[in-house]
Amino acid sequence: MKVLRYLLYFLLLLIVIFLLAGVVKPKVSYESSATVNQPMEQAWNLYNDMDKIQEWIPEVKNIETLKETKSKIGSLYNITVDNNGKEVVMQEDVIAFKRFEELGLKFRTDDMIKTDITKFQSVGNRTKITTKHEVVGASYLSKCMFAFFGPMFKKIDQSYMNNFKSWAEAIGPVEQKLDDKKVEDVALKDKDASNSSAEVKKVVEEAKPKVKKKPTQVANALAYPSDCPHDQVK
Numbered sequence: 001m002k003v004l005r006y007l008l009y010f011l012l013l014l015i016v017i018f019l020l021a022g023v024v025k026p027k028v029s030y031e032s033s034a035t036v037n038q039p040m041e042q043a044w045n046l047y048n049d050m051d052k053i054q055e056w057i058p059e060v061k062n063i064e065t066l067k068e069t070k071s072k073i074g075s076l077y078n079i080t081v082d083n084n085g086k087e088v089v090m091q092e093d094v095i096a097f098k099r100f101e102e103l104g105l106k107f108r109t110d111d112m113i114k115t116d117i118t119k120f121q122s123v124g125n126r127t128k129i130t131t132k133h134e135v136v137g138a139s140y141l142s143k144c145m146f147a148f149f150g151p152m153f154k155k156i157d158q159s160y161m162n163n164f165k166s167w168a169e170a171i172g173p174v175e176q177k178l179d180d181k182k183v184e185d186v187a188l189k190d191k192d193a194s195n196s197s198a199e200v201k202k203v204v205e206e207a208k209p210k211v212k213k214k215p216t217q218v219a220n221a222l223a224y225p226s227d228c229p230h231d232q233v234k
Contacts, residue, residue: 021147022140028147030154033130034165035123043127044100044120046168050077056163061087072097079107111142129164133157 036043046052054060059081066076077092088109096104100120107114118131135153137143146153 018144022137022144025147026136026143028133028135028150028153030133030150030157031130032133032154032157032161033128034161035126035128036165037126037169038171039125040100040120040122040127042171043129043168046171047118047120047129047164048103056167057160059083066091069094109138111138112136112146113138129161131157131161 038046050063053063060079061082062080064078064080066078068075072094073096075094079090079092081088081090091108093106093108094104095106095115096102096117102120103116103118105116105118107116113136115134116131118129121128121130133153135146135149137146
């Protein structure tokens with residue numbers, strides 16, 4: 001009987017701890033980061049390419065644009081994700097947007113509100129991406145649950161960051177290489193430029209006034225013998 005009573009006390013204690021967690025820790029905060037071997041501009045463009053997001057977040061099934069603003073801030077999207085076989089729709093709100101610097105997103109579902117503030121920092125020819133995450137339960141019960149889910153949330157978001165790093169670096173080398181056709185076009189342009197230069201020189205030479213050199217007296221005498229009788233040897 002005492003054992004059952006102790007078990008009951010222990011169970012009540014767990015319930016109290018669980019309920020207090022929503023008060024003690026109403027939100028979960030953590031970070032994820034990665035240094036990508038791509039320059040800032042390319043890393044930023046790849047990270048913000050919504051058509052390619054499934055390459056590094058495979059759970060994304062569909063993205064629906066609800067509103068798009070010129071400054072990007074205030075743009076709204078519905079994102080459908082696969083949550084363990086169940087489709088969940090999240091509303092994404094762009095709350096911050098500074099090109100090559102910062103991207104702020106807020107996600108809303110029936111159970112939670114999640115805020116991601118991502119910073120981009122150039123490190124030589126690479127880019128360091130750091131995201132500060134904040135998760136808040138939409139209800140008191142979900143707040144109590146999420147208070148214990150911090151490590152799991154961090155693991156998931158860090159795995160996405162690692163996925164992005166692998167995918168972005170596999171896109172290609174940092175240097176932009178010319179393909180065969182572009183190389184051929186450049187060679188033809190150089191050849192045309194060389195030919196044009198030769199033609200210009202030819203035209204300039206032809207335009208110069210032609211000056212005939214006077215033959216010397218000796219050469220003139222050899223070429224044209226005189227018929228004058230005074231020059232003949234008698």
